[in-house]
Amino acid sequence: MPRRHLTRVTVVDAKSLHERLVAAWRLNTTAPGPKEALLAAMEALLADARALGDPAMLFKVRVGHAYALRHEALEQGSARARSEMFAALRECVRFAYAEPELADRSHVKAMWTQLFIVLDWIIGTRPEPADRVRRLLDELDRHVPAGRPWTFTVGSARMSLEARCGNVAEVERIWRGLRAEWPPREGFRADRVATSKAIIWTRLGRHRDAIAALAPVLAGQVPRDETVAHEGALLMPYLHTGRADEAVAAHHRTYTRTGVKHGIVAAQLEFCARTGNEERGVEVLRLHLADIEDGCDSVDTMWTAAAAALLCGRLGRGWAELGERLHEQAVAFAARLDRLNGTSHAGASIGALLHAEPLHDRLPLPDPDIG
Template sequence: MVPAGREELRDRLAAALDLAGDGRDGDAAGQSYLAAMEGLLADAEAFGDPEVLFGVRVVYANALRFKAWENEPREVDAEALAVLRTCLLMWHAEPHRFDGVDVGNMWTEFHRVVDRYIRHAPEPAGQVSRLIDELERRCPPDRPHARYALGELRVRLEARRGNAAEAERLWRLQLARGPAREHLRPDMVAALDASMWARLGRHDLAVAALAPVLNGRIPTGGEPHEVRLLMPYLHTGRAAEAVAAHRRTWARTGMMFDELAAHMEFCARTGNEERGLDVLHRNFDCVAFSFRAVEGMWAMAAVALLCLRASAKGLDREVCVPCYCGGLDEDCDWLPLLTYAKLAKQLRWAALDHAEHLGELDGTPHLFEAVDALLFAEPVPERPELGPGPDVASSGRTAVPPSPHLRDADAAGLRAALRRARAPEPGRPRIMRTQRVVHGATAGGFADVVVAARFALLNDMLLDGFESWRLDLFAAVDELFRLRDERPDLFGAGRTDVLWRALPTMAERVLARPGPLLRQVRDLLDRAERHCRPGTEDLHRVRWFRAEAAARTGDAAALRAAWAEFRELPEAGRYARRAAVLRRARWWIDVGCDEEAFAVLGPLVADGDEREDLLLMPYLRAGLVERAREAHERTYATASGAPEVAAHLMYCAETGEPERGAEIILRTLDLLDVPDHDEFPFDRLELTAAAVRVSEAVAATGLDRTWTWTYPDEPDQPDEPDWSFARLADDCRVTLRLYARRWDEIAGTSVHTRAAADAVGDPVGGRG
């Protein structure tokens, strides 16, 4: 007789499995499934029947995946692994006692957990490899399908490490065994193989991996797996097939990370950025990427590439992206206004950070280098026409959905919401609430409210302490000038004056530190020039910053032309002041026009101005060695800004005075501190290269020593001991390699980064 308790437990287990359905992490069905299994596990343990308990534990391990929203995935996976190990020990002790289906499910769950360790919530490669070893030792030869699943995990792990040769060896062993018949879906294995080989640059193997699916030998569940072959097709000379695959799959929503990444890279590298933006808008929920998943990392990098290319083509716009809480989360702080350029910046650094983290787990820089290569991937020779697709409006690029967080969507309600939004002190919450009003007013077509709210945002962006919001400030000014074109009736003299007073602050910030592309800055200046007011200095402002933008590209001819246009204007006193003169001199020095720099600074030098030190390297290049020495001796002790400190360090490096250079470095260490990825100022390029030159010279002459890096202006920042000039040189080289290339993107040339690279003998720059 089977005890009644056993039947009851089995019935409850079947009912719990029905609850799971197709539930996703965090949804109601999944939570009900987990709750039912928690109660059932407790009762099964109390009942004590090993066979029932084994089956319940296996299913409980499956249910734990719905706990990931409440706990760290690492903790959840560790709990699931512990439960499964207990099951494995029970099975090994009495291998014939337990139901074959339950044993098979145990191996499926082992694969799921280890797969998460490899692809979704990565753990150190060495630990994962040892775990697979352990499972293989305990998996007998009469479980070939389980051994196949474990082999598939090894292939994925070696690919993550960048061990292409070993991954191929293991993959071919799998082909000899396969395809999978239990634990895995054969079509998904083939699809993952295709993406894996594409990322490793083996496009021939990517096509071969998916061939059995595309020719019908392996059935599918209807998923468009061929999207993973977009780039492999291009690289293997099958552009027509790539275009056909794109046309069949691009209009979908709810894409997987791999699918989205494939379309993003394909559109970005074939010159079809507008189509790529349509794909992105159909799948904007992927903006909330999983910052753990390896596939999410690749998708982040591909979206960043697409958005950067779109910005470079003048397609950047501020768009409304509603949050995904549906207005249910009162603490939601999602910023609904987003430019493609800002999205590119955010996802670029998120992808590189994740790749660097994975590199630490794997002990190899492979993923970091591969992601970096994708971010800088060049266009392919083919420029296929993708043809018409579904109505663009349906993609969301032109249709703005209502804001889920605004109760009143009419004009009066939005005006009231704007007043409430401005009540808090300046900061992110106020910006977020004001952006929601812009979102709601844009969706409702209330242009007057849009303009009022955008001017409110502009006011926030101009405040001191908001310098890091450069892209938002640029977008605020850019959108207001666009609105000025569309609705001039909404711009009186007062608003127009505010906008023109904002332009210099915006330009100062975005030209000094990484921000929008110079192409975008020039486009905005062209748009602004159409609205210059007679009798004002508006045109002076436009042409001044146009000249500075030319200097940033390193184009001497463009700078000369821009400066000639500025000189056509009536004299304006502010541009003859000392600060403006020094700034203009730096432009000429930056583009290698020493004679123009001498002419600009001549009057100040004649008066004994200490910023004559900006001319140290031009003096040396002109053979004025004694004049350079006198200027250096007179000014090195008080030099404090990045341009003049860089000049002194370069002078020390060129004239063989490393001890003097070391003294300057230790006095100005704060200039070499880079607090954030996107806070690497333009004037740090030469300074960082000069620091490398001096630091390596100090180390080479045997004068190196250790010291502590302190942060007197940052009391919360702990001191960092054990610094040396050798360490500083290495650190600055890394900084140049990683951050200088951002200026390549911004300028569209690598003139300045090549100069930094030449100074330190390192290939820093990446774009011509």
């Protein structure tokens, strides 16, 4: 009697998929090096989740798959992985609002956190063409009903994009809507959001708006992370609005901080360059020199490079080579950004900073040992 060749069939069920999903997420913290193991596990899970046909489980796995793609899509710059990541997150958003009773709340939160990171990346970190980003934001708007949680994500991203393009009237309109939802709900640190908006307004030359954006944080109306140098964002707004004493105090409390965002470093460098405090500026420059010399490849590093170049120009011959290199990097990135934006805003703004005149001949600063 001929032997029958039997094909082994693997039965996929929701319980085993859930266990494998938990194990896959654990790889994110236990597996050394790049996240290939996590991505491989999530890709296998995605195939089985599709075969199972359980929409709630498929949603959870898609969220995990999108996260697993992040290293390749963003940090390694793979256009293919970025396209896959966007596609996964789009499907997640559609499901979360079409079937809200089936979408696990913790995974909805993870989905929007990832979207916030991706949007921040393609707007400021590795900028993509403005029109392409607008289309993505428009699509998200269609899938996120007004008044639901997380609409703040789309609005905040849109404000950053329009600020990048110099569309001040549109930035104002969006900011009014965001203020109506203030403070932002779950998934956001209101103090960090306020600081980022203050930096946006400063770069647009709207210094009173920058101060107003950070007012709730400084007044203690929202929880504040004391490790973040929030006040550093207001150095130039304070100077431009005649509040030099407050600018000096804010500088003194924050200039020795390490690990701060480029926007704050840029503010410290510009403050020193434009108040006759070039020696203090050297301290700030040396503290962050490794990051500044690492290259100009984002909106924030563009502004930091320009502020550092301004300071180097005030310092004289010994800093000329560094200043020229940073000047060229900032101008080149601004030109690239203008091509992506379809405007001339970045070049004009960076040009103005590179040639900014002093606001004070010599603004006295406290001794470094005085608190």
